[in-house]
Every structure is written in C-alpha cells, then in structure tokens.
Amino acid sequence: xxxxxxxxxxxxxxxxxxxxxxxxxxxxxxxxxxxxxxxxxxxxxxxxxxxxxxxxxxxxxxxxxxxxxxxxxxxxxxxxxxxxxxxxxxxxxxxxxxxxxxxxxxxxxxxxxxxx
Amino acid sequence: xxxxxxxxxxxxxxxxxxxxxxxxxxxxxxxxxxxxxxxxxxxxxxxxxxxxxxxxxxxxxxxxxxxxxxxxxxxxxxxxxxxxxxxxxxxxxxxxxxxxxxxxxxxxxxxxx
Numbered sequence: 001x002x003x004x005x006x007x008x009x010x011x012x013x014x015x016x017x018x019x020x021x022x023x024x025x026x027x028x029x030x031x032x033x034x035x036x037x038x039x040x041x042x043x044x045x046x047x048x049x050x051x052x053x054x055x056x057x058x059x060x061x062x063x064x065x066x067x068x069x070x071x072x073x074x075x076x077x078x079x080x081x082x083x084x085x086x087x088x089x090x091x092x093x094x095x096x097x098x099x100x101x102x103x104x105x106x107x108x109x110x111x112x113x114x115x116x
Numbered sequence: 117x118x119x120x121x122x123x124x125x126x127x128x129x130x131x132x133x134x135x136x137x138x139x140x141x142x143x144x145x146x147x148x149x150x151x152x153x154x155x156x157x158x159x160x161x162x163x164x165x166x167x168x169x170x171x172x173x174x175x176x177x178x179x180x181x182x183x184x185x186x187x188x189x190x191x192x193x194x195x196x197x198x199x200x201x202x203x204x205x206x207x208x209x210x211x212x213x214x215x216x217x218x219x220x221x222x223x224x225x226x227x228x229x
Contacts, residue, residue, distance in 0.1 A: 032215055034217060036220075041204070042223065043220035044206070044220045045220070104218060
C-alpha cells in the first residue's frame, strides 16, 4: 500500500523568506510524486510533479520540489514567499506499479500562512 | 487542456431530500473520473471512480451513489441526504495513459440542514 505523510499541519513564514513544506512517502517501486495547492472554497490546482530524471523539479508560481529517494521525501520549496502563497498544500503519490484506477494517494494537507 | 465544469457551486438542502451534483469534462476523451469529499478543509476522501461509461467503483459504502451516463459526464447522487453528507465535493479527472496527474473542478459546497 502507498502512503503520504505531511508532518506539519501548519507552516508560518514571513513574506520574503524561503519556505519549505515537507512530504514523505511510501510506495512499492518508483513513485510518481505531485504537489497541489488549494485556495479557500476552490478546487485543487496542480503545481508540479516528479516522474523521472532531475531530482529538482520546477513548477508553477516559482515553486520547486526536490525528490530524495534515499529519504523518500519530496519537499516543496520557494526561495521567497509571497502573502498570496497562503493556501492549503497537498502532496500526493502514485506507484508506477499501481494498476488501480484509484490513482493518487493524498497527504492530509499543510496550511501555509505567509505573514506580511 | 483539460477542464472540469462542476455544478452547482453551493447547495443547501434539508435532511431527507435528494441530491444531484454533476460534472462534465472538456479537452480529453475517455478520462478516468473521480468524486472526492473534503471535510473541514482538510484531507480528501475518495468516494467513487469510473474508468468508462456505466462503470462505477465505490470506495466507501455510504448514502451516496454515482453514475456515468456519458463519457465526459459524472454524477453524484443521493436519494435521502443525511447531516453527515455535508462537505465540499470535488470532481477530478485523469486522461487515460498519462502520468497520473489529476485535474480538478472548482468544487460543490453542500450543506445539509
């Protein structure tokens, strides 16, 4: 079975400072990894994904994530946070060996608040 | 690009009344489709998924049902709503054969009184 852990329910960071939202995963075989963002009362928006290749993945709105196979982590990062980055962030994983249409396993979400 | 249209955006219904939430997909054919429920602005619970017309798999036994009458149409229904059915419902899709990325609708906020 595959699983995702987002160990922090809440992350606060000052505007202009770097931000990190943590994610670790467990899956059989090589993973597909994803980050999504959700603003209040809205659907989830795709930010970025890791499939294969370079461990550092760049995505939308200046976000990036680093895949670390030995630590089974896929932390989301941004060099300089904006107040408008305040939202709920979800990490998700799908194992390559998964044939089920159940698809992605989502983490429980991390609420990011960027303070002005 | 793929787009999901979901409606209604908000709905307030009395206990015991029926429910119908609908989503339609644009920009892709033969997608896998999903209904999720999100309670209290947090984790996503997968309710149903469908790999094709008339094919529905239920993840959680409950008061809800789903149907897929057309390739790009997915409907969530209930005959009699319970208070516990309140929540934020999200329709999602995935193009068959791609790398597993989901695209989501804007959600439907259901309040059962």
